[in-house]
Amino acid sequence: MQRTLHPWTIDTLPWGAFDAETVNPDLLKIVKAAALVEYNAGDYASYLCNVFADDAAFCHDVKAWAREETQHGAALGAWAMRADPSFDFENAAARYRAGYRINVDAAASIRGSKSGELIARCIVETGTSSYYTALGDASDEPVLKALCRHIAADELRHYKLFFSHLKRYNDRDGLTRLQKLKIGLGRVQESEDDELAYAYYIANAPAGAAYDRLPYTMAYMARAYPLYRPDNIERIVAMVFRACGITLSSFTRTLIKHAAALAMKIKMRQARMLAASI
Numbered sequence: 001m002q003r004t005l006h007p008w009t010i011d012t013l014p015w016g017a018f019d020a021e022t023v024n025p026d027l028l029k030i031v032k033a034a035a036l037v038e039y040n041a042g043d044y045a046s047y048l049c050n051v052f053a054d055d056a057a058f059c060h061d062v063k064a065w066a067r068e069e070t071q072h073g074a075a076l077g078a079w080a081m082r083a084d085p086s087f088d089f090e091n092a093a094a095r096y097r098a099g100y101r102i103n104v105d106a107a108a109s110i111r112g113s114k115s116g117e118l119i120a121r122c123i124v125e126t127g128t129s130s131y132y133t134a135l136g137d138a139s140d141e142p143v144l145k146a147l148c149r150h151i152a153a154d155e156l157r158h159y160k161l162f163f164s165h166l167k168r169y170n171d172r173d174g175l176t177r178l179q180k181l182k183i184g185l186g187r188v189q190e191s192e193d194d195e196l197a198y199a200y201y202i203a204n205a206p207a208g209a210a211y212d213r214l215p216y217t218m219a220y221m222a223r224a225y226p227l228y229r230p231d232n233i234e235r236i237v238a239m240v241f242r243a244c245g246i247t248l249s250s251f252t253r254t255l256i257k258h259a260a261a262l263a264m265k266i267k268m269r270q271a272r273m274l275a276a277s278i
């Protein structure tokens, strides 16, 4: 894996600058959920190493990648515990893992091909790099701001890592642009699956509350979507299409950016109505 230019650990974060007064309670809720998802990266590494069992170089990179993702989770969890001393991150992580597991034993990619798998990974890294950029910009709390800057840089590097492996597999698998786009957009749609909704539920639901995907997806969206600015959305559009082998003209990119922004606005309104109190 390409070495990070700005290595960081939980201990190097500027904890002395932590300012409880500037913690936004809505951001705290989505940080807790993100921490649980990130902390679970080891399972994805196991799955990816099974799918790419004959590719030692890829597995080597994936193990380093998973260590960084796990650090993201641990750091976000440490920040959340500083902001809310009643939050027990390890306990929440154990409950999350007990209720949400991916099939790590799959011998072949659930995307139908290795290049499809790598496109899906690029989409996830696109989403996370934009998300932490937007979250850091929206936060007034100095430690979360610094942490998000580190994580966003890591996520962008992860995108480049998976994209470099994708280039190796593109010719072997021979997917058409349409097939790639279908996989890419399918992965975007999966952001409404249980992974985040269940993490939000574990991190924030009152004791005894039952899990239901829709309200907790909406609760997450109502707090996360307002963070995105037009430049975040434009970057997402460019990176998603690039991963699918499609270079957009600036006119088309602008058009798609506006359509995506409108779709997010509509979702956000629905989410706010459905999940205001969760």
Ligand SMILES: [Fe+2]
Residues within 6 Å of the ligand: 038, 068, 069, 072, 128, 151, 155
């Ligand atoms: Fe991450």
Ligand SMILES: [Fe+2]
Residues within 6 Å of the ligand: 069, 125, 128, 154, 155, 158
């Ligand atoms: Fe990442």
